[in-house]
Amino acid sequence: MSVQEAQQNSQALVIARDLAKTFDVSAPWLSRVVEGKPRQLLKAVDGVSFEIERGKTLALVGESGCGKSTVARLLVGLYEPTCGGLTFDGQDAHAAFKSSDAKTMRKRIQMIFQDPYASLNPRWTVGAIVGEPLHEHGLIKDEQELKNRVAELLKSVGLSALDMNKYPHQFSGGQRQRISIARALATAPEFLVCDEPTSALDVSVQAQVLNIMKDLQRERGLTYLFISHNLAVVRHVSDKVGVMYLGQLVELADKHVVFDNPQHPYTRMLLDAIPKMKDTGRARTPVQGEVPNPLNPPPGCSFNPRCPLANARCKTERPVLKDLNGIKIACHAVEEGRH
Amino acid sequence: MSLLQVKNLVVEFPSRHGTLRAIDEISFDIAPGEILGVVGESGAGKSLTAAAIIGLLEPPGRIASGQILLEGQRIDNLNNDQMRSIRGRKIGAIFQDPLTSLNPLYSVGKQLTETIQAHLPVSDQEARQRAISLLQDTGIAAAAERIHHYPHQFSGGMRQRVVIALALAAEPQLIVADEPTTALDVSIQAQIISLLKNVCKKRGAAVMLITHDMGVIAETCDRVAVMYAGRIAEIGPVHQVINHPEHPYTAGLMACIPDMDSDRERLNQIDGAMPRLNAIPKGCAFNPRCPQVFDRCQLERPDLVAVSRGFQNSPAQVACWLHQVNTLEGVA
Numbered sequence: 001m002s003v004q005e006a007q008q009n010s011q012a013l014v015i016a017r018d019l020a021k022t023f024d025v026s027a028p029w030l031s032r033v034v035e036g037k038p039r040q041l042l043k044a045v046d047g048v049s050f051e052i053e054r055g056k057t058l059a060l061v062g063e064s065g066c067g068k069s070t071v072a073r074l075l076v077g078l079y080e081p082t083c084g085g086l087t088f089d090g091q092d093a094h095a096a097f098k099s100s101d102a103k104t105m106r107k108r109i110q111m112i113f114q115d116p117y118a119s120l121n122p123r124w125t126v127g128a129i130v131g132e133p134l135h136e137h138g139l140i141k142d143e144q145e146l147k148n149r150v151a152e153l154l155k156s157v158g159l160s161a162l163d164m165n166k167y168p169h170q171f172s173g174g175q176r177q178r179i180s181i182a183r184a185l186a187t188a189p190e191f192l193v194c195d196e197p198t199s200a201l202d203v204s205v206q207a208q209v210l211n212i213m214k215d216l217q218r219e220r221g222l223t224y225l226f227i228s229h230n231l232a233v234v235r236h237v238s239d240k241v242g243v244m245y246l247g248q249l250v251e252l253a254d255k256h257v258v259f260d261n262p263q264h265p266y267t268r269m270l271l272d273a274i275p276k277m278k279d280t281g282r283a284r285t286p287v288q289g290e291v292p293n294p295l296n297p298p299p300g301c302s303f304n305p306r307c308p309l310a311n312a313r314c315k316t317e318r319p320v321l322k323d324l325n326g327i328k329i330a331c332h333a334v335e336e337g338r339h
Numbered sequence: 340m341s342l343l344q345v346k347n348l349v350v351e352f353p354s355r356h357g358t359l360r361a362i363d364e365i366s367f368d369i370a371p372g373e374i375l376g377v378v379g380e381s382g383a384g385k386s387l388t389a390a391a392i393i394g395l396l397e398p399p400g401r402i403a404s405g406q407i408l409l410e411g412q413r414i415d416n417l418n419n420d421q422m423r424s425i426r427g428r429k430i431g432a433i434f435q436d437p438l439t440s441l442n443p444l445y446s447v448g449k450q451l452t453e454t455i456q457a458h459l460p461v462s463d464q465e466a467r468q469r470a471i472s473l474l475q476d477t478g479i480a481a482a483a484e485r486i487h488h489y490p491h492q493f494s495g496g497m498r499q500r501v502v503i504a505l506a507l508a509a510e511p512q513l514i515v516a517d518e519p520t521t522a523l524d525v526s527i528q529a530q531i532i533s534l535l536k537n538v539c540k541k542r543g544a545a546v547m548l549i550t551h552d553m554g555v556i557a558e559t560c561d562r563v564a565v566m567y568a569g570r571i572a573e574i575g576p577v578h579q580v581i582n583h584p585e586h587p588y589t590a591g592l593m594a595c596i597p598d599m600d601s602d603r604e605r606l607n608q609i610d611g612a613m614p615r616l617n618a619i620p621k622g623c624a625f626n627p628r629c630p631q632v633f634d635r636c637q638l639e640r641p642d643l644v645a646v647s648r649g650f651q652n653s654p655a656q657v658a659c660w661l662h663q664v665n666t667l668e669g670v671a
Contacts (some may be wrong), residue, residue: 063524172612202380207595207606236597273529275554277581290494
């Protein structure tokens with residue numbers, strides 16, 4: 001038993017292998033027949049692999065449309081992957097989501113959404129919102145016990161037990177996001193997927209929410225997947241960082257490596273694009289170009305039209321994520337030492 | 340002389356439960372060619388200040404008292420027609436979402452030439468030429484062809500470039516930019532900010548840049564005003580306000596921004612939230628959240644006073660009793 005336990009502890013809690021999700025965005029059948037248009041497939045996530053250890057935070061960063069949120073939805077089972085798979089604590093998560101025992105798996109994986117105005121039902125009291133997962137999973141049957149548990153959850157995110165009878169509109173954005181966190185924590189999950197949890201919030205409120213999330217991780221040993229486009233926030237919360245571009249991971253490494261010694265030209269570009277408070281009036285070399293249309297990605301490395309290091313190979317051959325000196329990177333230039 | 344002067348501006352919203360004061364006696368000015376940043380949390384009154392200046396306050400909101408002067412002329416009491424001739428010609432505006440500021444039914448060329456001809460006496464041919472050169476200046480490749488395209492054919496960053504071109508079309512001396520990069524990705528944000536800065540410098544236009552991103556302010560602005568609950572808490576040269584914030588709110592705001600260069604386990608946080616308009620506390624509006632609050636803060640509202648701490652030529656102004664006590668002691 002103890003050997004098995006040790007094995008389980010050494011193994012990552014979440015293992016994504018070659019996750020891919022393709023959306024069919026073709027025109028309706030009739031238009032396709034009349035106008036002779038082909039089917040159109042959008043590869044939102046295209047072969048993403050990573051591991052998250054228990055109690056750690058992996059952050060995914062990237063520009064809009066790079067597939068961050070699709071990865072989040074794949075991890076909680078809101079989407080089914082087109083190919084690839086997800087292993088959660090040694091179990092195939094997507095098989096579990098489909099089995100009769102789906103609730104056990106769902107209980108262990110919860111999600112916090114970006115917009116706290118859209119993710120809370122305006123007609124329900126906060127007590128009903130936070131208590132719903134407890135009801136749904138049949139964790140607590142007794143009314144009084146349920147109330148006590150909800151009060152406890154609200155207190156753990158810095159709200160008061162008296163807030164239970166209020167409605168979401170009576171709270172500010174930051175408080176609502178805390179209600180979402182309390183709801184996500186209700187089933188005592190091990191893994192929380194947080195999709196841009198603070199990007200709708202002001203900085204002072206963002207600091208409150210980030211502090212609560214870190215405190216909860218320390219107290220309960222939570223594992224996070226944290227999605228954000230704000231690199232300063234990512235640097236603050238994460239242990240490992242994955243950089244995504246057009247549905248693929250281009251760099252995956254320890255946060256100190258990514259921030260202090262970024263390798264991939266895209267990562268460097270992103271880091272260079274952040275305005276810094278320290279040097280006032282500094283002139284930056286602005287980034288060139290924009291993200292290409294994902295329906296028609298460029299051949300070879302999808303970053304090649306914006307990349308200062310691109311050569312003929314980059315335009316024809318797609319780089320794969322490889323282990324180079326302890327970091328995972330998908331770039332011909334770095335691999336060949338051209339940077 | 341200042342290009343724009345705002346004197347004791349008050350913006351109110353009459354409601355069933357009494358009048359709400361959204362902007363409470365704010366004063367500042369912008370010199371020709373200067374970039375003034377305005378920061379603050381949502382609801383601090385940043386956008387309302389901008390709306391009051393460009394004469395686009397949504398009723399029932401109204402300017403209850405105070406003055407707005409452009410080149411020494413009052414513009415707060417003009418009627419709609421008079422204001423329309425100033426908007427675009429003297430004050431250009433850039434808003435957050437480029438898609439809603441462009442008309443989807445007209446090509447960008449049509450929108451540009453229309454704006455140019457509405458304000459300047461030029462022929463169709465000249466207007467077209469100007470439109471093309473404006474698009475080139477804002478970094479749009481193949482401008483002569485792109486001019487025939489419609490807004491939906493441009494990407495988000497490109498649309499914001501078109502909006503900047505539109506704002507500059509009639510060569511205004513002041514550009515009011517309300518969160519121009521908030522809807523854009525970081526990599527595009529950097530392009531747009533440097534574009535805005537360079538184009539305005541080239542044309543000598545002053546900018547009032549509203550944002551909640553301190554990084555953008557640090558990089559772009561000459562001076563910055565920090566707003567809280569409809570009042571200015573601190574205003575001064577950007578390096579001074581960022582590196583030596585005097586107001587406890589500014590200091591707290593700076594400390595809660597995650598830093599790219601340091602590893603802190605916890606971020607500093609300002610507890611509580613900005614008060615609602617119907618419950619702004621007596622005295623200093625920040626007093627319930629202020630770590631250094633004392634009796635006087637809860638009774639009297641502090642005015643903006645200059646604090647010079649080694650920056651004699653351009654002191655920052657702070658509305659905080661802590662500093663007024665200091666200055667008084669300094670005098671005595």
